[in-house]
Amino acid sequence: xxxxxxxxxxxxxxxxxxxxxxxDLDSIGENARLxxxxxxDGLVVEETKDDPFIxxxxxxxxxxxxxxxxxxxxxFPRSPTVTALSAWTVQKLSRGRFxxxxxxxxxxxxxxxxxxxWTPAGPWMREYVHAVRAVWNNWQNGTPLDVKGExxxxxxxxxxxxxxxxxxxxxxxxxxxVNTVMCQVAGEVADGIRPHPVCTxxxxxxxxxxxxxxxxxxxxxxxxxxxxxxxxxxxxxxxxAELASKVRDVRARVAFYASTPQYRAAFDHLGLGDLxxxxxxxxxxxxxxxxxQHISDDVLEAFATIGTYDTIARKLCDRFGHVxxxxxxxxxxxxxxxxxxxxxxxxxxxSDGAKS
Numbered sequence: 256x257x258x259x260x261x262x263x264x265x266x267x268x269x270x271x272x273x274x275x276x277x278x279d280l281d282s283i284g285e286n287a288r289l290x291x292x293x294x295x296d297g298l299v300v301e302e303t304k305d306d307p308f309i310x311x312x313x314x315x316x317x318x319x320x321x322x323x324x325x326x327x328x329x330x331f332p333r334s335p336t337v338t339a340l341s342a343w344t345v346q347k348l349s350r351g352r353f354x355x356x357x358x359x360x361x362x363x364x365x366x367x368x369x370x371x372x373w374t375p376a377g378p379w380m381r382e383y384v385h386a387v388r389a390v391w392n393n394w395q396n397g398t399p400l401d402v403k404g405e406x407x408x409x410x411x412x413x414x415x416x417x418x419x420x421x422x423x424x425x426x427x428x429x430x431x432x433v434n435t436v437m438c439q440v441a442g443e444v445a446d447g448i449r450p451h452p453v454c455t456x457x458x459x460x461x462x463x464x465x466x467x468x469x470x471x472x473x474x475x476x477x478x479x480x481x482x483x484x485x486x487x488x489x490x491x492x493x494x495x496a497e498l499a500s501k502v503r504d505v506r507a508r509v510a511f512y513a514s515t516p517q518y519r520a521a522f523d524h525l526g527l528g529d530l531x532x533x534x535x536x537x538x539x540x541x542x543x544x545x546x547x548q549h550i551s552d553d554v555l556e557a558f559a560t561i562g563t564y565d566t567i568a569r570k571l572c573d574r575f576g577h578v579x580x581x582x583x584x585x586x587x588x589x590x591x592x593x594x595x596x597x598x599x600x601x602x603x604x605x606s607d608g609a610k611s
Contacts, residue, residue: 278305284317289588293598294605297322299356299484299583302329308341315349323349326486326583327358327431327449331379332369335386335407342426343391343418351423356449356484357384358431361517374406377436382406384428384444393417395424429482434520435466442470447482450579453512453521454485455557459578462524484581487574488559491567491586493596498563503547505559510546512558514538525557564596568603 278300290298298314298321300307307325314323323345330338338355346353359365359376366373382404393400393412402409429447432438433454441448448467450459464483471478488508490501512518513527514534522531530549537546555561562570564586575582584604588594 278310280305280310280313283310283313287314287317287321289594291318291321293594293601295321295601297324297352297354297581299324299326299354301326302358308345311345311353312348315345315352318349318352320352322352322354324354324429325356326484327356327429329360329369330357330383331359331365332371335383335402336390336409339387339390339394340418342387343394343421346423346426347418347421351425354427354429354446355387356429356431358449359437361515377440379406380430380437381440381444384430384440387428391424391426395420427482429484432463433518435462438463438466439470439473442467442472442478442481443474443476444470446480447484447580450483450485451512451518451521452486452488453509453518453558455521455525456574456578458521458524459483459485462520464578482581483579484583485575485579486583487571489567489571489584490559490561491564493564495563498561502555502561505561506550506555507543507547509550509555509558510534511538511543513550514546527554530554564600568600572604 287298298318300310300314302325307328311323311325314321328338328341333341338357342353342355357380359380360369362373365371383406386402386404386407386409389398389400389402390409390412392398394417400410400412427446428444429449430437430441430445431449431451432441433451438448448463450463454463467481468478471481488505490498490505492498492501513522513531514537516531516535519528519531522528533549534546537543537549560567560570560574567584571582571584582604584600586593586597586600588597
C-alpha cells in the first residue's frame with residue numbers, strides 16, 4: 256500500500272496514489288480511513304491509470320473529515336460541463352470536502368493520446384475554468400448559462416440534466432503549472448496552483464508567484480487564501496542502505512524531467528539549460544539508461560529532497576516551508592511500524608510547518 260500525504264506546511268493533506276500501478280480500488284476506502292485516523296488533513300489522487308473522480312467518490316464515502324482533491328484531473332479532454340458534474344457529485348457526496356485540481360497535459364498527449372486538436376493552453380484553461388464555474392452558478396443560483404468563447408459555447412441546461420443546488424457550492428479550483436503564463440492564469444481565475452515536482456523553491460518564489468500576483472492584479476482578486484500545493488521529488492527510506500535505490504530512482508526522474516521541453520524553464524532558472532540540451536536527444540532516442548549519469552549530485556540536491564525517515568520531515572519543511580502551503584509525501588505502509596512512522600512524519604511536518 257502506498258500512502259502519499261499532501262502536507263500543507265503547518266497542516267497535512269495526504270494524497271493516495273501510485274502512478275506506476277493501478278489502484279487497488281477495493282482498498283481505497285480502507286486506506287482513506289487510515290489517513291483520516293492518522294490525522295491527515297486531506298487526500299489527493301492524480302489521473303494516471305484510474306479515473307480520479309471515481310477514486311474520490313470511494314474515499315468520500317468512507318470518510319467524514321478528510322479533505323479530498325484531484326491532483327490533477329486532465330481538463331481539456333473533458334467538456335467543462337462533464338467536469339462540472341463530476342466535481343459537483345463528489346462535493347455533494349463529501350459534504351463540502353472536495354478541491355478540483357486541473358491540469359492541461361502536454362501537446363503530444365492531447366493530440367496523440369486523446370485525439371484532440373491543440374491550442375495554446377493558457378487562454379484555453381482560463382476559458383475552461385470560467386465555463387465550469389458558469390455551469391455551477393447555473394445549478395446553484397439559476398443564473399442563465401451563457402458561455403461564449405473561442406473554445407466553448409455553452410447555453411443549454413434543461414431540468415432533466417440539472418442536479419440543482421447543493422449544501423456546499425464553493426468548490427476550490429487549483430491549476431497545475433510550471434510556466435509563467437499558466438501561473439498568471441491561476442492568479443486570474445483559480446484558488447491555487449500545483450507546481451510541477453521539478454519546480455524548486457526559488458523558482459516558485461522568484462518566477463511563479465510574481466506571475467500569480469500579476470494575474471490576480473489583472474482581475475482584481477485577493478490572494479489571501481490562495482494555496483500552493485506541490486508533490487516534491489523525494490528520496491526517503493528507513494535506513495541509509497535502503498535509501499541508495501531511492502536516490503537512483505529520483506536521479507532518473509530528474510533526468511527525464513530535464514529532457515522535457517515543457518519543464519525547461521525550471522532548469523534554465525538554475526542555469527542548467529545546457530543540461531536540458533544534452534538530455535533532450537537522448538530522450539528522443541529512448542536511451543533512458545544513459546540519462547541519469549548526466550545528473551550530478553549537486554543537480555540532484557537542487558531538485559530533490561533526500562533523507563531517511565527520521566530526517567525527511569525537517570528537510571521538507573526547511574526546503575518548502577516558506578513557499579508552499581501543502582506538500583505531498585509518501586512512504587510504503589506495510590505494517591504497524593510503518594503506520595506509526597507515517598503518523599510521526601505527518602505530525603512533524605504539521606508542527607514544523609506551522610512554525611515556518
